[in-house]
Amino acid sequence: CDVMVGMGWAVVEVNYYRGDGDDTQTWMEVKNWVDQNCIGQHQEHLGKWLFEEAKDATMFALKWKTK
Helix, strand or coil: CHHHHHCCCEEEEECCCCCCCCCCCCHHHHHHHHHHHCCCCEEEECCEEEECCHHHHHHHHHHCCEC
């Protein structure tokens, strides 16, 4: 993440549904949304999403519960 952030990418962390509440934010829901709505490249690993485009990161943070 640090290397890509150093190259201008934005990082946003998200928690996924773990079965301990009424939140239904699953990895597949988030991934499908990103594929349909983001214009730039993106990567994800263990809840850390990296976005090439700052607009995508902002839109993602507004849509999903993020850190």
